[in-house]
Amino acid sequence: AQSVTQLDSQVPVFEEAPVELRCNYSSSVSVYLFWYVQYPNQGLQLLLKYLSGSTLVKGINGFEAEFNKSQTSFHLRKPSVHISDTAEYFCAVSANNNDMRFGAGTRLTVKP
Amino acid sequence: DAMVIQNPRYQVTQFGKPVTLSCSQTLNHNVMYWYQQKSSQAPKLLFHYYDKDFNNEADTPDNFQSRRPNTSFCFLDIRSPGLGDAAMYLCATRSRRAPTDTQYFGPGTRLTVL
Numbered sequence: 001a002q003s004v005t006q007l008d009s010q011v012p013v014f015e016e017a018p019v020e021l022r023c024n025y026s027s028s029v030s031v032y033l034f035w036y037v038q039y040p041n042q043g044l045q046l047l048l049k050y051l052s053g054s055t056l057v058k059g060i061n062g063f064e065a066e067f068n069k070s071q072t073s074f075h076l077r078k079p080s081v082h083i084s085d086t087a088e089y090f091c092a093v094s095a096n097n098n099d100m101r102f103g104a105g106t107r108l109t110v111k112p
Numbered sequence: 113d114a115m116v117i118q119n120p121r122y123q124v125t126q127f128g129k130p131v132t133l134s135c136s137q138t139l140n141h142n143v144m145y146w147y148q149q150k151s152s153q154a155p156k157l158l159f160h161y162y163d164k165d166f167n168n169e170a171d172t173p174d175n176f177q178s179r180r181p182n183t184s185f186c187f188l189d190i191r192s193p194g195l196g197d198a199a200m201y202l203c204a205t206r207s208r209r210a211p212t213d214t215q216y217f218g219p220g221t222r223l224t225v226l
Contacts, residue, residue: 043217102154
């Protein structure tokens with residue numbers, strides 16, 4: 001079975017600063033990796049996904065993530081955050097897309 | 113342009129009183145999922161339908177049931193809600209055309225149990 005660990009439960013950062021949200025996974029088979037964002041009282045919205053190919057994946061809202069197989073990581077980055085990026089971010093892993101496992105989430109708070 | 117619709121967005125029920133949450137989709141996706149998300153926790157898969165085939169997670173309580181009368185609709189029935197069932201319930205869909213397709217989530221229904 002697959003599992004996901006999000007290393008930071010909360011990340012406070014000032015507006016226009018860079019941010020990295022960390023995600024590590026474990027699996028005995030090849031996996032697909034995802035980052036979702038959840039705004040208060042809303043469902044999950046896909047930011048980006050890694051399926052195969054280039055290890056650097058670009059998503060919406062200026063986010064990107066890098067798949068590192070040797071370190072089993074899929075960290076999410078943004079070079080300059082906005083107040084509107086304040087939300088909960090979930091990393092997820094799936095081996096067959098029918099069994100998606102989510103991390104516990106990282107609450108990103110962007111301060112002015 | 114709503115693709116995955118959940119009704120109601122907020123539901124209040126009493127301890128032990130059955131409640132039904134609704135999900136509909138305009139995507140014509142074969143696969144539909146129900147997740148439970150408690151406060152400050154990750155979404156947890158309860159079950160999913162692959163077309164009409166029902167797949168229950170091993171640790172989903174018997175108190176939770178689901179129905180999928182057609183491709184577009186899926187219902188979550190909680191037969192006797194307890195205080196511990198208060199959570200956000202998320203519906204998601206996926207097309208089975210390619211295994212790498214993404215799950216599309218609805219906005220969720222927040223259930224309060226009094």
